[in-house]
Amino acid sequence: MSMKRLVIFDYDGTIADSRGSIAHCANLALEAVGRPQVPATMVQALIGLPLRDIFGRLLDDGGDDEILDGAVAAYRSRYADVDRAHSRLYEQMPELLADLKRAGTMLAIATGKSTEGAHRGISRHGLDATLFDLVLGSDAVPRPKPYPDMVLVILDDLGVHPDDATVVGDTTFDIEMGVSADVDACGVTWGSHGHDQLRHAGAKWIVQTRDELRRLLLQE
Structure with a gap:
């Protein structure tokens, strides 16, 4: 891609x-x-x-x-x-986020947490909050995951066409959210749901390591 x-x-x-x-x-x-x-x-x-x-x-x-x-x-x-x-951050994720930002990619979070809870988590884990152009929790939309509402709000707020975005997540709820919004989704297998579940939910790509995710998103 x-x-x-x-x-x-x-x-x-x-x-x-x-x-x-x-x-x-x-x-x-x-x-x-x-x-x-x-x-x-x-x-x-x-x-x-x-x-x-x-x-x-x-x-x-x-x-x-x-x-x-x-x-x-x-x-x-x-x-x-x-x-x-x-809890802890997955290894290589802070570096990947920073490198995507340096490459000019906009970053957003769509989470089942509340929006306030997501901001607290970012702070607690020591992530630079300025990496993210928008952080959205389940309380910010009428229908949270697996519905497309969070993705649609993010696309609208940031002025991005669905073809120019990717959703990355570890559960079928993430993948279904992206697919329902006509956004390609990438499943990661180090979280809660496995390869077959992610594929069945409609993931266009599935990665097993952060190195694979890095190569996919940064086209290295």
Whole structure:
């Protein structure tokens, strides 16, 4: 592919290895509302969706509003400390982001976190916030992942045609979001979903290493 004007990145599982933090914190939240903990893999398979949707799927009965609100509040009250202790940026990702920016590529984040939570994560992980032309969370649109709304807002705000953009993410939710917005999507296999899942969701490219992603995006 030729270099794109804009690359839209997912955050958790793509830029940052926060899967363990999210799973641990989700189980603490379930415990706080009197519900049993679940295997970490169940939580990790849902990363990318808004928190309320994640808890709705984790609870056998879907949970009522009080339970869901309580779980989300308990999660948010604990997450910063858990994330600070257990998550990290994937190796080579800060350098890739900086090199893309130097090459003139616009960068955006579309995440299942809240927009405020995404900005806090960027700061907590020591990323340069000025790398990103736009950071958008699930609270910024009527329909978050896997719907196309976040990508459509980013394209509109930055004045970029879908043909000039790429979505990069580790889950089918990311890929479906991009494909639904008529934007080519690249799946990365170091996160939550595997090669076959990403391909089935419509990924145009699938990479297994950051070196492969670098060559694809920078056309090295």
